[in-house]
Amino acid sequence: MSVQMRDAVAVVTGGGSGIGRATAHSLARRGARVVVTDCDGGRADAVAGELGERGIAAVCDVTRLEDLQSVRDLALERFGRVDIVMNNVGILAVGPVEDIPLDAWQRVIDVNLLGIVRSNLVFLPVLVEQGAGHVVNTASTAGLLPYGYEQMPYTATKHAVVGLSEALALYLRPRGIGVSCLCPGVVATNIVEQVTFYGETSPPRGPNSPVLDAGTVGELVADGIAEDRFLILTVPEVANELRERGADMDAYLSRLIADVM
Template sequence: MHNAVAVVTGAGSGIGRATAHSLARRGARVVVTDIDRDRAGTVAGELGERGVAAVCDVTSLDDLRAVRDLALDRFGRVDVVMNNVGILAVGPVEDIPLDAWQRVIDVNLLGIVRSNLVFLPLLLDQGSGHVVNTASTAGLLPYGFGQMPYTATKHAVVGLSESLALYLRPRGIGVSCLCPAGVATNILEQVTFYGETSPPQGPDTPVLDPTTVGELVADGITDNRFLILTAPEIDDELRERGADVDAYLSRLIKEVMQTRSTGSD
């Protein structure tokens, strides 16, 4: 990691900020990008000479190209790209309008597609590097029916990342997919609510500090690990789901029905 150059989107707070710090502590130089100029500048300032800030909206190819050019001008190369931006639309699926779906897909999924178009040619030309895509446990398990646009895009990010691993790893480029469970971030700032919302479903997992997750990401890059989880409980869920998906869904459906029945008493 020493003297590697990392680009982290959504690095002005939360997991992105924590990962930027973890990478810098290990000797990397970090291009801290965020749609919020002040937040990006603050985090880059925290990293000192190892950080540089850039405003980046991942729905803009021009913004991503500008980040690439800044990294090359300032540090001469790009070694790690972390695609970390995500937004949510929350509510019953029948109440979430099409434009909300389009916005979530544009940011959460097509933001990574744009990043690939901008940064993968560099990594392929040098035959080395690492890509980290932030998905979610909502991209591995079916609990997120109260936030279906987010859930759909995060499942897509997992599938995209798996296929990227098959494509890129034989070419010397690592791929990791971060699937966090509970993490204390400010993601609620990126949530739009529609209709009546239901309480979140899912395994009972601890809420981690972003610093812990940032270290997990840095370790995952160093170890060239594909799936980066933040809660061991998710492993058990994945095994159960993999063993018999119909039985697994039947169990979850019963639990949802019991919850609704209890709530209506």
């Protein structure tokens, strides 16, 4: 079921910077052709230019179904197929939960969760018809563990992305299509540009781990696709914490609550 990278066609949303850009480079180095999409056309063009003949660019706002349809049509027109779809766009609303307004919740859900829903509507029929391909959804360690109470809309949507990805794996893998869920820890990107702050904010919490560069994560994603792995972690220790959480959720939450009191 693993995708052969040589001459595969990949679509990467949020590909103009950070993890998306790094993954585009990793896939191109392995022989894939990449449609780099971003809501910032200049950034998409720059990354596609870095990839040379293996990259083309498109402006894409994942809250607009028609933008994703245009990207699909461009990929099919230029390359005749789509093999890999990486859904990699995310924004944050940060602050005490009682200070984050409803419209901020709606915006985060529209981008982080419904952006993937729209992508599924557009690209899954192509993958299912050809009976091959791979989908990568970028979630977060905040979608696995309950640290992110100061960024609750992000945490809620990333938990939803993990659950959506698990269900997609059950549906798509019998149809010859791989599914991976990327759950990165802290990565040096420009995601701060996508953060809106409300009320008095406190420093974000999470598992203690070093800050990774985006290039390392891009390689992990490409490896995960090649190996047809579902869960792609950048912090291996998270697996141990997941086991602790699964063994006794009450005890696990009690430990975390004691740490913040």
